[in-house]
Amino acid sequence: MPYNCVINQDDNLSKAELMNLIQSYAFAVNDLTLYLDTHKDDEKALQLHNQYTRELRNYMNSYEKKYGPLTMYCPCNSWRWIANPWPWEGGNN
Numbered sequence: 001m002p003y004n005c006v007i008n009q010d011d012n013l014s015k016a017e018l019m020n021l022i023q024s025y026a027f028a029v030n031d032l033t034l035y036l037d038t039h040k041d042d043e044k045a046l047q048l049h050n051q052y053t054r055e056l057r058n059y060m061n062s063y064e065k066k067y068g069p070l071t072m073y074c075p076c077n078s079w080r081w082i083a084n085p086w087p088w089e090g091g092n093n
Contacts, residue, residue: 018063022070025056 013021032049039045060070 013062015063015067018059018066021059022056022063025052025059028052029056 029049029052032045032052036042036045036049064070
């Protein structure tokens, strides 16, 4: 039942690679959540959901440490997302 996504354990991931992993894991966690709503006794799906949730959290933490907050719920010492130019000002996402 695992999703077919490339998992790179390298700590030297680029910003785009980290974001791709975060989006992939977020999709998988959401999809498994919907599946578990109607298949609550599927232990394999529950284990996979828990594993993917941990991995998603780890990738999000890595991203936020390197590039700043992903959500407003990230504890931070400064408003880093306003420190760089916005996309319409020539900033790179």
